[in-house]
Amino acid sequence: MSVNPYTPPKAALEARPAGQYWRDGKVVVTRNGAVLPARCVRCNEAASTQLKRKVYWHHPAWYLLILINIILYAIVALIIRKRAEVSYGICQPHLRRRQTFLAIGWGGFVLGLLMIFSGGAAAMLGIFVILLSIVAGFAGARLAYAARITPEEVRLNGCGTAFVESLPSATEAASEQRAMLPAGSGTCPNCEAVIPMDSKECPRCKALFGGESAWRVQPAAP
Ligand SMILES: [Zn+2]
Ligand SMILES: [Zn+2]
Numbered sequence: 001m002s003v004n005p006y007t008p009p010k011a012a013l014e015a016r017p018a019g020q021y022w023r024d025g026k027v028v029v030t031r032n033g034a035v036l037p038a039r040c041v042r043c044n045e046a047a048s049t050q051l052k053r054k055v056y057w058h059h060p061a062w063y064l065l066i067l068i069n070i071i072l073y074a075i076v077a078l079i080i081r082k083r084a085e086v087s088y089g090i091c092q093p094h095l096r097r098r099q100t101f102l103a104i105g106w107g108g109f110v111l112g113l114l115m116i117f118s119g120g121a122a123a124m125l126g127i128f129v130i131l132l133s134i135v136a137g138f139a140g141a142r143l144a145y146a147a148r149i150t151p152e153e154v155r156l157n158g159c160g161t162a163f164v165e166s167l168p169s170a171t172e173a174a175s176e177q178r179a180m181l182p183a184g185s186g187t188c189p190n191c192e193a194v195i196p197m198d199s200k201e202c203p204r205c206k207a208l209f210g211g212e213s214a215w216r217v218q219p220a221a222p
Contacts, residue, residue: 019173023164028145028156032084033176039168040091041144044162047089055154057146080151086156090143098141105137179217185219 021030021037028034038047058081065073090098108129115126147157168176178187186197191205197217201208207215 019168019177021167022170022173023167024155024158024170025081026159026161026164028144028159028164028167029170030086030153030154030156032086032149032154034086034154036086039087039166040160041093041156041158041163042094042096042160043091044160044166048092049095050087050089051143052085052087053096053144054083054085055144055146055149055156056083057149058082084149084154085145086144086154088144088156094143098143100139101137102142102188103137104142105133108137152222186219189215189218 006160017091020034021028023029028036028041030042035050039045039048040047058077062073062077065076112126112128112130112133115122115129117123118126125127142158144156144158146154148155167173181187181194184197185194187193188195188199188205190207191202193202193204193216195202195204197219199209199217209215209217
């Protein structure tokens, strides 16, 4: 049996939405540079502020470096971490709550440092105060954070249930996007480029359509 080298793998045929954001269980899936709807990511109320945030992520296996040397881990993590930018909304009460936790975190951190430099028995307590400030303050201040970053997707954790459930599913996002395409055009199932329905080949990624190829241009209307 001959194998057509231009036939893409079956897995790539799975519908991937071309939209800006959608939900996957408790996770918000979006794209680098995307702007999420102007509702609070924690409670889904109208947002008072739209935050443009950098999010970072690295594969969790890198945490094993902490067991060897925490400084080494910090340096490696800075180099290998993947970054993306996402804009999301936050309501006034949740923004204030975040600022309170940040103040607790920094306040505790400085207090802990002072205790360490004062020496004696207070120094040991200072380390404890610093750790507690980091956990309580900075974890409490954290809003949406990256659960995974790939070139195609930014997956966000930490969003409230009401907000997540207000977003379209992956399938809904894909068909919404296709419904907005100009007449006679569709999307390439491989790279999501907008191309004419009768294309024989995708001008962007060179995927072949028709004939022996398993790929078809995705039509605008279902
Ligand atoms: Zn809120
Ligand atoms: Zn393509």
